[in-house]
Amino acid sequence: MSRAWAVSVAMMVAALPAWAQDVxxxxxxxxxxxxxxxxxxxxxxYKPLLDDEKALNGKTPFKDTFGDSSLLLVxxxxxxxxxxxxxxxxxxxxxxxxxxxxxxxxxxxxxAAEQTALKVxxxxxxxxxxxxxxxxxxxxxxxxxxxxxxxxxPWWVTKGTDDEVVDGIPAKGGxxxxxxxxxxxxxxxxxxxxxxxxFDSGLGINHSYLFAEYTYSDVDNFGKPGFVxxxxxxxxxxxxxY
Amino acid sequence: xxxxxxxxxxxxxTALGQTAPVVNFAVPGASQGTEIVVSKxxxxxxxxxxxxxxxxxxxxxxxxWLSSDSNCSGDPGDGDLVLDSEEVPQNNTTTLSGTLELKxxxxxxxxxxxxxxxxxxxxxYRVCASTKKQDSLLACDDxxxxxxxxxxxxxxxxxxxxxPAVPTVTGLDSALSVSVTVPGDTSxxxxxxxxxxxxxxxxxxPTAGAEKVSKVQTTxxxxxxxxxxxxxxxxxxxxxAIDKAGNQSDPSTLATGEPIPSNGFYAAYREAGxxxxxxxxxxxxxxxxxxxxxxxxxxxxxxxxxx
Numbered sequence: 028m029s030r031a032w033a034v035s036v037a038m039m040v041a042a043l044p045a046w047a048q049d050v051x052x053x054x055x056x057x058x059x060x061x062x063x064x065x066x067x068x069x070x071x072x073y074k075p076l077l078d079d080e081k082a083l084n085g086k087t088p089f090k091d092t093f094g095d096s097s098l099l100l101v102x103x104x105x106x107x108x109x110x111x112x113x114x115x116x117x118x119x120x121x122x123x124x125x126x127x128x129x130x131x132x133x134x135x136x137x138x139a140a141e142q143t144a145l146k147v148x149x150x151x152x153x154x155x156x157x158x159x160x161x162x163x164x165x166x167x168x169x170x171x172x173x174x175x176x177x178x179x180x181p182w183w184v185t186k187g188t189d190d191e192v193v194d195g196i197p198a199k200g201g202x203x204x205x206x207x208x209x210x211x212x213x214x215x216x217x218x219x220x221x222x223x224x225x226f227d228s229g230l231g232i233n234h235s236y237l238f239a240e241y242t243y244s245d246v247d248n249f250g251k252p253g254f255v256x257x258x259x260x261x262x263x264x265x266x267x268x269y
Numbered sequence: 270x271x272x273x274x275x276x277x278x279x280x281x282x283t284a285l286g287q288t289a290p291v292v293n294f295a296v297p298g299a300s301q302g303t304e305i306v307v308s309k310x311x312x313x314x315x316x317x318x319x320x321x322x323x324x325x326x327x328x329x330x331x332x333x334w335l336s337s338d339s340n341c342s343g344d345p346g347d348g349d350l351v352l353d354s355e356e357v358p359q360n361n362t363t364t365l366s367g368t369l370e371l372k373x374x375x376x377x378x379x380x381x382x383x384x385x386x387x388x389x390x391x392x393x394y395r396v397c398a399s400t401k402k403q404d405s406l407l408a409c410d411d412x413x414x415x416x417x418x419x420x421x422x423x424x425x426x427x428x429x430x431x432x433p434a435v436p437t438v439t440g441l442d443s444a445l446s447v448s449v450t451v452p453g454d455t456s457x458x459x460x461x462x463x464x465x466x467x468x469x470x471x472x473x474x475p476t477a478g479a480e481k482v483s484k485v486q487t488t489x490x491x492x493x494x495x496x497x498x499x500x501x502x503x504x505x506x507x508x509x510a511i512d513k514a515g516n517q518s519d520p521s522t523l524a525t526g527e528p529i530p531s532n533g534f535y536a537a538y539r540e541a542g543x544x545x546x547x548x549x550x551x552x553x554x555x556x557x558x559x560x561x562x563x564x565x566x567x568x569x570x571x572x573x574x575x576x
């Protein structure tokens with residue numbers, strides 16, 4: 028009997044370290060999986076500066092047709108991080124879509140029953156840096172960031188059900204340009220830390236953010252004649268680190 | 270006692286081998302679902318229904334027929350048409366599928382004084398498969414039961430839909446937009462654009478001339494875009510309703526419309542002096558960037574995350 032007690036006590040003592048590990052306080056770092064990139068979805072108003080083309084001499088065909096409101100632009104961006112130290116840097120690619128419809132015009136200038144539309148698909152390749160060190164190390168949930176990149180925007184204009192053709196010229200093409208973006212993200216993890224950890228351990232999503240950013244882009248084939256798809260715009264969205 | 274038990278077991282095993290007969294029908298093409306509708310014009314045409322069966326036929330043959338009262342139980346009666354050529358004999362185990370050839374004219378002829386020409390209202394028949402089944406004690410039923418599924422209805426619809434209301438016509442660039450109202454018993458709408466012929470020299474009311482263009486659409490799209498027309502020319506427009514059987518209604522009252530030239534955004538831009546002439550820019554580099562973006566995107570998403 029005494030031998031059985033001795034064995035039992037010995038087993039319990041041996042198990043104590045494991046028990047302590049199981050119920051002890053665990054730091055958040057222990058749950059965090061490696062970060063390798065990001066996924067960003069954003070929306071915003073996109074108003075191309077088409078009426079700024081010099082050859083138009085102050086005429087405003089875009090405003091006359093579509094009015095003052097912007098196109099609704101939706102974009103998806105994928106990022107790959109190649110530096111994670113004092114902040115994070117990497118490369119991102121993005122693709123978006125925006126369209127705007129309005130009534131075509133009769134010769135008299137009156138609205139026709141037919142619709143005309145401008146459609147754009149901005150594609151981007153950028154380098155970015157975000158200062159997330161303060162968020163992770165000091166608990167300040169704001170992450171400022173900046174991007175600089177190349178843009179290519181395929182575009183086309185429709186009238187009725189088809190692409191518009193004027194004097195034998197089909198209204199479709201693509202414009203090169205560049206863009207710079209600055210913004211600030213709010214780290215959502217601070218609102219629900221436990222949920223954020225579960226999100227990481229379950230799905231591999233390290234952090235999630237809401238953000239607002241301002242983009243300055245010149246998309247006019249670097250100053251050549253033709254469409255000016257440049258814009259100055261605010262966009263808002265959700266970003267996920269994975 | 271042991272012998273009795275063995276015999277019972279033997280019978281039971283036979284019963285276990287018997288399964289109730291079931292016939293599955295299908296309409297090839299199935300554009301009309303489980304309803305086959307013919308018009309007076311197609312009353313004599315052959316329509317087909319395929320069948321396949323499971324189970325056994327221990328009590329009677331499997332009979333296929335058209336029931337005029339939608340009841341597939343019992344034996345075919347007056348006004349029903351038995352499809353003799355497809356009957357499957359009792360205990361047959363080899364004929365497990367086949368094709369029924371249905372003619373509305375034959376079905377009507379099963380009733381005295383009925384024919385494609387005389388039938389002025391809708392007439393429907395249900396496609397039946399029936400046989401006598403065994404009960405749980407292996408006794409055969411006295412009457413046949415319907416064993417076909419799903420319900421297939423074969424209908425003669427000799428009545429065309431009502432003519433649609435006058436359509437609304439709007440002028441587009443080299444086209445007309447025609448909005449139609451769908452009357453009841455209609456599965457498709459047809460719009461016909463016709464030349465207008467001036468009657469007399471006094472500029473009287475124009476009348477419909479030769480067809481210029483026509484289009485048929487299902488009723489879920491009630492706006493027709495009629496293209497290939499001349500700007501500044503007045504055209505006549507008729508709407509027709511078409512039912513499942515293919516019966517076409519009388520034309521609607523004649524409407525008129527005139528295609529009008531219009532400018533889209535690009536025309537307005539060019540007219541204002543804009544110099545954009547399209548193209549991909551910088552030697553089609555867009556394709557290159559697109560390819561780079563696609564490749565990088567693929568690379569980013571396909572790299573496995575370290576853990």
